[in-house]
Amino acid sequence: MTGQPKLCRVDEVVARLDEGPWPWAMAERARIDAHWAGLIAANPALYNGQVLIARDRRFAGNRLEVRYTPTDYAAFLTFRDLGFPEPSTSNCFGLAALRASDGGFLLGVMGGHTANPGRVYFPGGTPEPADVLPDGRVDLLGNVLRELGEETGLRPEEVEVRPGWTVAVEGGRTALMRDIRIDLPAEAARARIMEFLDAEAEPELAGIRIIRAPEEAEQDAVPGFVRSYLRHAFRSQAD
Template sequence: MVEVHAVDCLFEPRPWPFAEERAGDIAAHWADALRRKPKMFDGRVLLMHRGAVETSPDGRRVFRGAYLETSFSAFLFWRDIGLPPAGVRNGFGMACLSSSDGAFVLGEMGQHTANAGAVYFASGTPDPGDVRDGCVDIEGSIGRELREETGLEASAVAFDPGMTLVMDACRVGFMKRVRSRETADALVARIHAFLARDPEPELARMHAIRSLGEIGPAVQVTAAAYLRAVLGG
């Protein structure tokens, strides 16, 4: 994991050769996925085609990268076959929501979603709506996902400066600590009430994690790595 002071990512559209070469496989995989989960939508997403941490002479660390645009179906196929080397990484923001009494609060994805049963911080692969003046607004994406998935507005929480990066060969997780003034129980109750009002909630339920022993196998790999580092002290 790497702490950075800022993230600076550009939108640099270009073809994704993997999607072009595997177009037939992608179409077949998407047709099968729709049979199982007909509510899924083949929208557009952004994948990172370059990115690295740069350190200035004064010690300031900035992650600089660039994204291309592709279909969700192409991304889903790439993900479901194990994220093989394909010239891109999934660079996504996560709202690492924590309570006033020291717990982290994560959501379990609903059965109608592509990640059913997985436990995540509010997050999502960026999409074209996150592009601002030629830049991919990762912080804005994090705030949007938090609001859409949990109902929490930015005014109700505090965002820590900077970000923690959890990186591997196929992912870059931009982890943003988000602090609530409420206890975990109150926060979970608030979000459950929001989910009950939503006719098609993305999340099925919330989970409060306070210790290493509560990081179960359903917790998404990037979120789990972050939690182990933070809770492990």
């Protein structure tokens, strides 16, 4: 897909885990291992943990249905860096579209030790096996709130989670953005988060950027799906 990411709103995302293996990762293991060796040579802080990759994604009325398969981070990054070569498989991840009481959005600047250094987007990340419930459902809202806490220090009781999801499809990426509000002005919320980051030995975020108008996010460091979300959000506010 080229051009602007496609945005749509769904009432719910129903996600389940299919136990592996992932055939692409099995077939490409030698290439994955070689690619991973290069990645960790450049950035030894990377860790080859387990993540979930979406093997199937379909819209059904006002909901999105996703099937995930576990894989290692090395396979996930190789697949990403090769441009998502298997069309039916994608990175389907949740993000906290964090908005302050004065209307400003709070975006994180990824730290230099991460796999996305310098990128600027909402707190969140690819789901992990820890997000799988005992009945096999993948708790994507739980994933978003966990990632929000890990990256910003904000606890679930400190924020308001609005209903529904905004889905942005951009090539091999499917961003699931949840409207999350904090009852603080943007500058105060940023100060609260920066206090948390300053106390962390190795925070995932290098900083917090406040966006008060869509043109402030029109830069290469901000992914297209975030820019599309912000344009829509500010346009809806104006209407």
